[in-house]
Amino acid sequence: MLFTSVLRALPASLLFAGVHSGPVEHKRQTSVDSYVTSQAAISINGVLANIGSDGSKSQGAAAGIVVASPSKSSPDCEYPMSLDYYIDWYTWTRDSALTYKALVERFISGDTSLRSKLDQYVSAQAYLQTVSNPSGGPNTGGLGEPKFNVDRTAFTGAWGRPQRDGPPLRATALVIYANWLVANGNTTQAVNVLWPVIANDLAYAVKYWNQTGFDLWEEVNGSSFFTLAATHRALVEGAALATKLGKTCDGCASAAPQVLCFLQSFWTGSYIDSNINVNDGRTGKDVNSIISSIHTFDPASNCTDATFQPCSSRALLNHKAVTDSFRTVYGINKGIAQGQAVAVGRYSEDVYYNGNPWYLATLAAAEQLYSAIYQWNKIGSITVDAVSLPFFKDLLPSITAGTYASGSATFTSIISAVKTYGDGYIAVVQKYTPSNGGLAEQFDKSSGSPLSAVDLTWSYAAFLTAAERRAGVVSPTWGESSNNVPPTSCILAPSCSVQITFNERVTTTFGDNIFVVGQLTELGNWDPNSAKPLSASKYTSSDPLWYATISLPASTSFAYKYIRKTSSGTVMWESDPNRSYSTPSGCGSTATVSDTWR
Ligand SMILES: *[C@@H]1O[C@H](CO)[C@@H](O)[C@H](O)[C@H]1NC(C)=O
Ligand SMILES: *[C@@H]1O[C@H](CO)[C@@H](O)[C@H](O)[C@H]1NC(C)=O
Ligand SMILES: *[C@@H]1O[C@H](CO)[C@@H](O)[C@H](O)[C@H]1NC(C)=O
Ligand SMILES: *[C@@H]1O[C@H](CO)[C@@H](O)[C@H](O)[C@H]1NC(C)=O
Ligand SMILES: *[C@@H]1O[C@H](CO)[C@@H](O)[C@H](O)[C@H]1NC(C)=O
Numbered sequence: 001m002l003f004t005s006v007l008r009a010l011p012a013s014l015l016f017a018g019v020h021s022g023p024v025e026h027k028r029q030t031s032v033d034s035y036v037t038s039q040a041a042i043s044i045n046g047v048l049a050n051i052g053s054d055g056s057k058s059q060g061a062a063a064g065i066v067v068a069s070p071s072k073s074s075p076d077c078e079y080p081m082s083l084d085y086y087i088d089w090y091t092w093t094r095d096s097a098l099t100y101k102a103l104v105e106r107f108i109s110g111d112t113s114l115r116s117k118l119d120q121y122v123s124a125q126a127y128l129q130t131v132s133n134p135s136g137g138p139n140t141g142g143l144g145e146p147k148f149n150v151d152r153t154a155f156t157g158a159w160g161r162p163q164r165d166g167p168p169l170r171a172t173a174l175v176i177y178a179n180w181l182v183a184n185g186n187t188t189q190a191v192n193v194l195w196p197v198i199a200n201d202l203a204y205a206v207k208y209w210n211q212t213g214f215d216l217w218e219e220v221n222g223s224s225f226f227t228l229a230a231t232h233r234a235l236v237e238g239a240a241l242a243t244k245l246g247k248t249c250d251g252c253a254s255a256a257p258q259v260l261c262f263l264q265s266f267w268t269g270s271y272i273d274s275n276i277n278v279n280d281g282r283t284g285k286d287v288n289s290i291i292s293s294i295h296t297f298d299p300a301s302n303c304t305d306a307t308f309q310p311c312s313s314r315a316l317l318n319h320k321a322v323t324d325s326f327r328t329v330y331g332i333n334k335g336i337a338q339g340q341a342v343a344v345g346r347y348s349e350d351v352y353y354n355g356n357p358w359y360l361a362t363l364a365a366a367e368q369l370y371s372a373i374y375q376w377n378k379i380g381s382i383t384v385d386a387v388s389l390p391f392f393k394d395l396l397p398s399i400t401a402g403t404y405a406s407g408s409a410t411f412t413s414i415i416s417a418v419k420t421y422g423d424g425y426i427a428v429v430q431k432y433t434p435s436n437g438g439l440a441e442q443f444d445k446s447s448g449s450p451l452s453a454v455d456l457t458w459s460y461a462a463f464l465t466a467a468e469r470r471a472g473v474v475s476p477t478w479g480e481s482s483n484n485v486p487p488t489s490c491i492l493a494p495s496c497s498v499q500i501t502f503n504e505r506v507t508t509t510f511g512d513n514i515f516v517v518g519q520l521t522e523l524g525n526w527d528p529n530s531a532k533p534l535s536a537s538k539y540t541s542s543d544p545l546w547y548a549t550i551s552l553p554a555s556t557s558f559a560y561k562y563i564r565k566t567s568s569g570t571v572m573w574e575s576d577p578n579r580s581y582s583t584p585s586g587c588g589s590t591a592t593v594s595d596t597w598r
Contacts, residue, residue: 043460047460048117049455057070063124067089069453071455092166093167102465103461128152168201209255222280230296256483265490272318290344298477298480320390322344322365326344329445332432356443357442363426367469373419396413439460554589
């Protein structure tokens with residue numbers, strides 16, 4: 001959500017002062033069950049309050065726009081408040097999509113009152129896709145812009161951009177809704193209103209998945225596990241939706257296995273390295289990977305390692321590695337035994353607000369465990385292997401590798417221990433939540449007091465999804481089980497190119513040749529010796545046409561000129577100014593440029 005370097009310029013005394021500095025009140029001693037019920041009610045209200053235009057804490061935000069945090073609505077708080085106002089009174093594509101995924105799931109499971117909010121989200125996002133911004137225009141990378149002003153205008157300040165997780169996350173939220181519309185007799189709405197928005201996001205994902213960008217914490221410019229995992233899921237379900245709607249999703253079906261192939265390289269053998277293709281000086285143990293696992297959870301899957309399903313051996317060992325990495329760095333985790341829940345942050349090297357646990361991170365640790373329980377119950381067995389054994393041993397020290405069928409004593413003990421362990425994370429959240437149930441972004445690693453942005457929408461959404469998984473309420477399948485085998489070797493994304501025909505009308509004499517030269521490698525980088533030749537095969541005295549069709553990268557602007565080389569080898573350039581052209585966006589598309597020598 002927040003971009004650390006904005007804060008680096010500010011004095012630490014202001015940053016670490018804390019938003020609500022009163023002592024934490026550990027007043028509730030209710031059971032986890034009743035806490036979950038009451039906090040879930042607070043959380044849905046917390047989410048809705050932050051959605052424009054009628055949310056009680058989001059006045060001024062356009063309809064369907066999710067405000068990251070309404071920090072300005074807490075006038076009793078002092079300076080860091082205005083800092084949070086400055087930082088969080090925006091709408092992020094990622095946070096909005098994750099929030100709306102939770103709302104769509106809630107709608108599908110019976111809360112029909114959310115229908116108009118869902119439709120407003122669709123309209124708001126359709127509009128935002130058209131807003132040119134510092135990441136680009138609608139077809140030239142602009143969908144990777146991380147955040148916008150709440151009135152839907154572009155944010156033009158410095159930021160960590162692009163962030164490539166927004167489009168696939170939004171596609172997923174919309175695909176789930178579109179599938180529901182189709183299943184409920186409203187294919188028209190899915191085709192006419194949702195599909196165009198989804199198609200734009202999928203086209204973005206196809207085009208950019210193999211390029212670096214900023215991670216979900218807006219700090220690291222590399223390849224983020226979370227972004228790639230979200231991309232894989234969106235491409236799989238997007239391709240299936242396209243087929244269902246009689247549409248095409250260019251490149252989706254072919255890119256998906258390649259993304260899955262690339263995802264395998266994040267696995268170190270003992271945990272997921274959350275950021276690669278970057279030298280960030282971190283271990284890579286980051287709740288990024290746990291959030292990925294809960295986002296790509298498929299209730300119909302089989303604990304697949306390749307897709308890092310919540311119950312997969314890899315994701316369980318990773319859960320241990322990531323949560324263990326916080327045991328020693330936070331004072332409030334001191335004295336908590338191995339195998340018992342702790343407060344979880346983003347990554348142990350975090351320095352934002354001096355590095356603290358986050359509510360949404362601690363909730364994600366719980367949600368992965370609840371999702372795994374759902375999967376084991378569905379499958380009817382639990383397999384403990386060499387990879388997952390250390391995770392299970394923390395909970396049941398005498399356990400050994402093996403497959404334990406539902407009904408066996410070991411199966412029952414594992415389910416019970418994992419449930420207790422998950423509930424432990426909820427209890428940590430409960431312990432450090434103020435009595436009004438307000439969920440900020442972070443809580444202090446030493447005192448447990450809430451810190452940073454107040455009423456963080458994503459914190460509330462994270463509570464809702466954890467509570468649903470705990471109750472066995474899950475999202476529909478996204479097709480994981482038939483899309484979980486990576487190819488044996490990975491290939492680079494085929495470049496997205498377009499075929500441009502250059503038509504140049506120029507009267508020439510025998511022995512002259514015409515070339516195009518310009519700013520792109522494909523056009524010789526302005527070097528006449530590397531210019532591309534045009535053909536005179538259609539040349540007539542009445543139509544002196546020279547032409548060539550050249551493959552160029554899509555969505556690219558460049559300058560160029562034509563040159564004439566005479567039989568004696570003299571190079572003659574066209575007169576100034578340079579010509580300019582922008583290639584179209586669709587991979588494989590064609591276009592023609594018609595020029596006359598000047
Ligand atoms: C289809 O969904 C839209 C959006 O919710 C709604 O306005 C419309 O009435 C629905 N149409 C039908 C036939 O259900
Ligand atoms: C692109 O994909 C290849 C093949 O999976 C991978 O090795 C490479 O690191 C990727 N690069 C980026 C920037 O995504
Ligand atoms: C992020 O990295 C890519 C290449 O890895 C680079 O082209 C881009 O300029 C970087 N962006 C920023 C803001 O540093
Ligand atoms: C699920 O995984 C188990 C263990 O790897 C395997 O034996 C079983 O065939 C798988 N089932 C399906 C439906 O893929
Ligand atoms: C045309 O582009 C070349 C290469 O970038 C540049 O050197 C030259 O100044 C440009 N000409 C004009 C008139 O802008």
